[in-house]
Amino acid sequence: MTSPATPPNRPLLFTRRELLHAGVCGSLALTVSGFAGRWAATPAAAQAAAQAGGYTVLSKEGATILRAIAPVILDGCLPADPAAQQQAIAGMLADIDGYMAYLPPAVLTEALDGFRLLHFAPFRALIGGLWRDYPNATPDALADFLRGFRDSRFQLLRSTYAFLQSIVVVAWFDRPAAWAMMGYDGPVDTSGAPEASAA
Amino acid sequence: MKAHPHRDASRLDTDLTLTGDVVIIGTGAGGGMAAEVLALAGLRVILLEEGGYHTSDDFTMREVPSFGRLYYEGGIRQTKSKGLAVMQGRTVGGGTTVNWTSALRMPDRILEYWANEFGVTGLSGAKLAPWYDIAERRLNVTLWTDHNENNLLMAKGMDTLGWSHRALPRNVKDCPGLGYCQIGCPVDAKQSMLVTTIPTAIDHGAELVTRVRAERLEIRGDRVVAVEGVALDERGVRPTGKRVRVEAPQVVVAGGALNSPAVFLRSQAPNPSGMLGKRTFLQIHNFSIAVMPHDVDAHIGALQSVHSHEFEWRDGITGRAGYNIETVGAQPVAMMNFRKLLGRDLAAFATQYRRLHTLVSQIRDGFHPDNPGGTVTLKDGGDPLLDYPLNDYIWEAVRHSYLTMAECQFAAGAETVVPANYDAQPYRSWPEAKAGIAALELKAPNTFLTSTHPLGGCLMGEDPKRAVVDSRGRHHQLANVTVIDGSLFPTSIGVNLSLTIYALAARQAALLAQDLTGAVPEAYRTTAPHPVATPQAEEVPT
Numbered sequence: 001m002t003s004p005a006t007p008p009n010r011p012l013l014f015t016r017r018e019l020l021h022a023g024v025c026g027s028l029a030l031t032v033s034g035f036a037g038r039w040a041a042t043p044a045a046a047q048a049a050a051q052a053g054g055y056t057v058l059s060k061e062g063a064t065i066l067r068a069i070a071p072v073i074l075d076g077c078l079p080a081d082p083a084a085q086q087q088a089i090a091g092m093l094a095d096i097d098g099y100m101a102y103l104p105p106a107v108l109t110e111a112l113d114g115f116r117l118l119h120f121a122p123f124r125a126l127i128g129g130l131w132r133d134y135p136n137a138t139p140d141a142l143a144d145f146l147r148g149f150r151d152s153r154f155q156l157l158r159s160t161y162a163f164l165q166s167i168v169v170v171a172w173f174d175r176p177a178a179w180a181m182m183g184y185d186g187p188v189d190t191s192g193a194p195e196a197s198a199a
Numbered sequence: 200m201k202a203h204p205h206r207d208a209s210r211l212d213t214d215l216t217l218t219g220d221v222v223i224i225g226t227g228a229g230g231g232m233a234a235e236v237l238a239l240a241g242l243r244v245i246l247l248e249e250g251g252y253h254t255s256d257d258f259t260m261r262e263v264p265s266f267g268r269l270y271y272e273g274g275i276r277q278t279k280s281k282g283l284a285v286m287q288g289r290t291v292g293g294g295t296t297v298n299w300t301s302a303l304r305m306p307d308r309i310l311e312y313w314a315n316e317f318g319v320t321g322l323s324g325a326k327l328a329p330w331y332d333i334a335e336r337r338l339n340v341t342l343w344t345d346h347n348e349n350n351l352l353m354a355k356g357m358d359t360l361g362w363s364h365r366a367l368p369r370n371v372k373d374c375p376g377l378g379y380c381q382i383g384c385p386v387d388a389k390q391s392m393l394v395t396t397i398p399t400a401i402d403h404g405a406e407l408v409t410r411v412r413a414e415r416l417e418i419r420g421d422r423v424v425a426v427e428g429v430a431l432d433e434r435g436v437r438p439t440g441k442r443v444r445v446e447a448p449q450v451v452v453a454g455g456a457l458n459s460p461a462v463f464l465r466s467q468a469p470n471p472s473g474m475l476g477k478r479t480f481l482q483i484h485n486f487s488i489a490v491m492p493h494d495v496d497a498h499i500g501a502l503q504s505v506h507s508h509e510f511e512w513r514d515g516i517t518g519r520a521g522y523n524i525e526t527v528g529a530q531p532v533a534m535m536n537f538r539k540l541l542g543r544d545l546a547a548f549a550t551q552y553r554r555l556h557t558l559v560s561q562i563r564d565g566f567h568p569d570n571p572g573g574t575v576t577l578k579d580g581g582d583p584l585l586d587y588p589l590n591d592y593i594w595e596a597v598r599h600s601y602l603t604m605a606e607c608q609f610a611a612g613a614e615t616v617v618p619a620n621y622d623a624q625p626y627r628s629w630p631e632a633k634a635g636i637a638a639l640e641l642k643a644p645n646t647f648l649t650s651t652h653p654l655g656g657c658l659m660g661e662d663p664k665r666a667v668v669d670s671r672g673r674h675h676q677l678a679n680v681t682v683i684d685g686s687l688f689p690t691s692i693g694v695n696l697s698l699t700i701y702a703l704a705a706r707q708a709a710l711l712a713q714d715l716t717g718a719v720p721e722a723y724r725t726t727a728p729h730p731v732a733t734p735q736a737e738e739v740p741t
Contacts, residue, residue, distance in 0.1 A: 166275075173532045
């Protein structure tokens with residue numbers, strides 16, 4: 001229970017999607033676990049698939065989704081030049097992969113299952129409202145897709161938004177290219193600093 | 200500083216069996232202090248650490264790789280409801296390698312509360328004072344007065360409103376104020392366990408094995424005969440298939456909150472009180488972000504050097520949750536992560552970076568029947584999972600602190616203030632903030648919450664029917680096991696945790712050394728207080 005907030009002014013599309021959300025409310029958890037069960041790759045198979053795509057743990061589905069949403073989340077932050085933008089995103093995906101390689105198996109599996117579910121066309125379209133696949137979706141459609149999760153009445157979907165937004169933002173703002181607009185100088189050079197003696 | 204001699208279990212090509220006098224699980228605030236005390240006492244100490252041995256030689260000051268390497272679950276160890284992330288260090292030195300060095304003593308009245316409500320004995324303010332003295336001396340705790348602009352602004356806002364605040368003591372030596380405490384001090388100024396007690400313990404014969412998870416305690420009757428561990432790979436993620444077994448007549452469990460309860464749960468340790476894993480608290484952190492009319496550069500300097508207890512006891516000890524207020528100075532990744540913005544809104548926020556002024560409130564949980572704390576259970580695979588319910592009791596405190604933090608920030612001259620909450624738009628005045636925060640819907644994960652202060656789960660108290668360990672941390676059923684870390688706290692403590700864990704750990708380890716060897720190392724005998732000022736209610740000049 002929380003204080004009531006003024007309901008956001010939602011367009012009709014969200015209202016329809018909310019109805020769809022309500023329709024799958026009870027089965028959402030089952031849906032996730034169902035997909036996980038049906039498509040569950042063994043850790044070894046998942047790792048092989050990631051490596052086939054040039055990553056340590058990041059799946060094809062994950063890379064596809066992140067590649068599509070990064071320019072939308074970081075609109076105004078990423079370099080405008082398309083080649084530079086592609087290069088930045090490629091670097092970000094590599095860094096995200098490197099970071100996810102440190103996640104314990106249970107947490108990694110959950111993230112990869114989440115990507116797999118988001119990538120699954122019926123879920124993507126019906127729940128996400130994204131009718132085209134990720135590489136072909138328009139920026140506006142992707143923005144709506146993200147906002148739909150952010151504003152969902154279901155915490156699971158809001159947490160999904162938080163995860164997607166966070167992983168993209170974190171990957172970009174750790175890059176020196178992101179720092180100029182912030183006025184951040186980056187890590188200091190401590191090579192000449194006297195080491196404080198051990199106690 | 201280079202790594203001291205140790206064994207890296209990820210490189211084992213055969214199983215390893217070690218024997219000693221004491222095996223210590225964990226090298227954080229509790230494990231580190233215990234290791235030094237017991238090694239100085241002449242005992243053969245074996246230390247097991249799940250994380251890697253990362254030192255200033257390899258701290259990169261880059262956030263993403265550091266969060267992966269130095270923290271449990273990449274720094275985003277989520278509660279069951281995914282309402283918030285618990286940030287716990289997983290590296291030699293544990294949380295002390297990645298904390299912000301704020302070193303405050305806990306309030307006496309909470310020690311009294313522990314005695315009265317939980318049957319804890321021997322721990323009054325007077326009894327603990329000499330141990331605080333020892334910890335402060337050992338770790339070079341000194342009052343910090345070189346406040347950066349971020350902290351001066353907090354003091355200025357508080358002064359304008361007549362709210363009390365004081366300077367923070369910090370366990371640092373020759374700190375140049377680089378601002379990278381959270382991802383490993385690159386110049387060893389931070390006097391963490393990594394650069395103090397662990398090296399000393401190793402110098403006195405302690406054996407450290409890293410990249411090993413203490414899977415379970417092998418229990419026979421009322422004793423633990425061995426600790427069974429699994430070697431992990433070079434990232435500390437997957438077992439390599441090699442095992443590490445440690446046989447020692449004394450076991451110290453020092454994995455910290457979530458982790459220590461998980462060791463006992465995995466071991467199916469006796470739990471007649473039913474309290475194992477329960478009463479886990481977080482001192483939940485919520486945040487208020489202001490934009491100032493001038494550059495603040497909160498990420499430079501001592502990140503946290505002012506502390507306010509003004510609202511700690513706003514409704515007594517056991518009424519609505521009190522909280523403290525401190526500042527946050529964040530590097531880009533952490534700072535941009537506070538507000539889950541998209542597109543142009545995110546870009547605009549990024550351009551404000553140098554002018555950001557951020558306050559954090561840490562909610563004093565564990566003192567009300569509506570807030571009995573979270574429960575730790577095991578996930579598939581054995582990792583701990585914390586179920587911490589976020590209810591009205593917590594939300595009320597979050598809202599109250601959003602209000603007071605905003606008021607403070609406007610009093611300090613803020614242009615805009617926004618609570619770290621998806622649905623909030625920056626307020627341009629205190630009256631607007633007051634109305635906006637009152638109407639704000641608070642819910643997870645939209646209300647951005649974290650915890651860097653997990654504690655509890657191995658409840659301490661003299662009555663075996665109500666507690667897991669006694670007032671010295673000795674397990675009530677397992678005769679040779681002592682818990683020495685923050686997991687034995689019955690409630691949160693209203694201040695940053697580390698100094699209290701150091702002090703309690705020193706005391707517990709000294710008592711254990713006395714029991715096992717008949718003597719206590721000289722540095723850990725309680726003597727007169729050391730001359731450096733302990734924290735006073737000192738005003739910060741603005």
